[in-house]
Amino acid sequence: MQFHLNGFRTGDPSIQVAADRQVLPANGSGIEDVDVLIIGCGPAGLTLAAQLAVFSDIRTMIVDQKEGPLRLGQADGIACRTMEMFQAFGFAEKVEKEAYWVNETTFWKPDPKRPEHIARSGRIQDTEDGLSEFPHVILNQARVHDFYLETMRNSPTRLEPTYRRQLLDLKIDESAMDYSVIARLSRLGDTQSDAVETIRARYVVGCDGARSAVRHSIGRSLKGDSANQAWGVMDVLAVSDFPDIRFKAAIHSANEGSVLIIPREGGYLVRLYIELDKLNENERVASRNITAEHLIAAAQRILRPYTLDVKEIAWWSVYEIGQRLCDRFDDVIEGSDKPPRVFIAGDACHTHSPKAGQGMNVSMQDSFNLGWKLASVIRGLADERILATYSQERQAVAKELIDFDREFAKMFSARPKTREDDEEGIEPAEFQRYFVKQGRFTAGTATCYRQSLLTGSTEHQSLAAGFCVGTRFHSAPVIRYADAKTVELGHTVEADGRFRLFAFEGTGEPGAIRRLCDYLADDPGSPILRFTPKGADIDSVIDLRAIFQSGHRDLERNKLHPLLLPRKGRYGLIDHEKVFCPDLKAGPDIFDLRAIDRHRGCLIVVRPDQYVAQVIPLDAYDTLAAYFDEFLVQRPHRQAIV
Secondary structure, rough: OOOOOEEEOOOOOOOOOOOOOOOOOOOOOOOOOOEEEEEEOOOOHHHHHHHHHHOOOEEEEEEEEEOOOOOOOOEEEEEEHHHHHHHHHOHHHHHHOOOOOOOOEEEEEOOOOOOOOEEEEEEEEEEEEEOOOOOOEEEEEHHHHHHHHHHHOOOOOOOOOOOEEEEEEEEOOOOOOOOOOOEEEOOOOOOOOOOOEEEEEEEEEEOOOOOHHHHOOOOOOOOEEEEEEEEEEEEEEEOOOOOOOOOOEEEOOOOOOOEEEOOOOOEEEEEEEEEEEEEOOOOHHHOOOOHHHHHHHHHHHHHOOOOOEEEEEEEEEEEEEEEEEOOEOOOOOOOOOOOOOEEEEEEHOEEEEOOOOOOHHHHHHHHHHHHHHHHHHHHOOHHHHHHHHHHHHHHHHHHHHHHHHHHHHHHHHEEEEOOOOOOEEEEEHHHHHHHHHHHHHOOOOOOOOOOOOOOOOOOOHHHHHHHHOOOOOOOOOOEEOOOEEEHHHHHHOOOOOOOEEEEEEOOOOOOOHHHHHHHHHHOOOOOHHHHHHOOOOOOOOOEEEEEEOOOOOOOOHOOOOHHHHOOOOOOEEOOOOOOOEEOOOOOOOHHHHHEOOOOOEEEEEEEOOEEEEEEEEOHHHHHHHHHOOOOEEOOOOOOOOO
């Protein structure tokens, strides 16, 4: 973290300097116009709010009908890709320290000698080596909320949610030029006659769950089906002689159903997903009157010959498996060229079973995708056409999730095969193979955005085979040249709305990075000069970093271009953290790890949400300019750097 840019100050550096005015009062009173109104304080809503809170010139309001912050969460799985996102927000280390780390997964099936008992049938590493610098972890959703709320409180806007607010209705005023979305909110528990607030917003985002009022207001619906399968889930403190009680374990019994064991943070708490009876057609699980005692008894039967003595239940619930999806995630009518004004995210637009641990993760990735786009448009940096890419990109991801979850849930619920020609059963080894095969998907790293306004072609992919266009920027260790510190290159992509350019040196193209810097610093066609607001720091929209092939002791500072040592802030202080070298002591360096063409080098364009947008040659100036020309808004020309 860099601080002191605009003057020395004491205290916690994560608490940013407050904006001149508090954008929204904590209780929401007296507010008429906001830039973004977020309905729902779940993971999707808080991710979006935390992203927007860093911009002091954006007025954001987030509301929820609950009385206050979540205290006991339902979701708990945090994928590797989500941890990478948490790093961008600055609290990944806190999550790592507090969470349970999923290192291995075990598989259990009926004991061939005594089928009424279970026996371990397999054991695998949970995520493949090198997939991410972060682990797959388990942490109570409420704690994730706490970290987001802290981030918001420490932001320049000091954003706080407004609770006890329920959306009554939503409509769009087509005659309004700007704040065209009108939302009426009921102040819950307020008996006064004027207990309804009217908010006018430029954009509204519904993060209000599977029964979303925002989704209903724009005429969208969740479409899909139910598997007619009931499941129970409970967090328990228990005494058990089951040997894998502190491992993630998938258990198939012969006749009693299945259990998924998820150890929780703290060393003692355990979550159990417990298969219950099949439901009849159109039957709801609520009609079964299932109790916590039913869940305990079912788990005890499945775990035989091992025992489970539950001492305390922290939380429990029952649910039905179903996969449902919206065909669009915004209010745009098919065939219309109007930009979207209302969006939905998370459970408001896709629902599925919780056992694969994707719900909270995909929901947060939804709003991380949307947040920087809204901020860019509201701040006048980007054309509003980029807002249509949210539904295009995230609906395709959700469709993949639904298809995966349908197969995963089916395989998990299937009883073990009793003979070779048993078509309804499943061989536990087959489920284990499927689990391994889908490892990158469940880790969240398999997402690949298609070519679009924001994602370029793969024409030059061979220059950096390990940075696939459309996928997340896969971090790797490097040495920071200024202070010889080993850092993760991907950690430079923070949740601040900026694009990144990573220039990798090619030994066969001497001076290519310097010529690139000359272009970016001096040429009238430079996207940095054209799109950076006058008076702003030179890296405030597009942030250039360089990675050289030589060791950090061999690189001469006086040969670095001034653009790689930019002067910033009110004092014109030098930013020394733009240049990196390979980590030559830890095995393969970044050029080998990410298959960078050592002879030609390359330029990687990374979006604000950490996804690779372009891989191009270092001298492809026209291609670089054309990419940003498509959606960034021309600014008054600023002076050349040198």
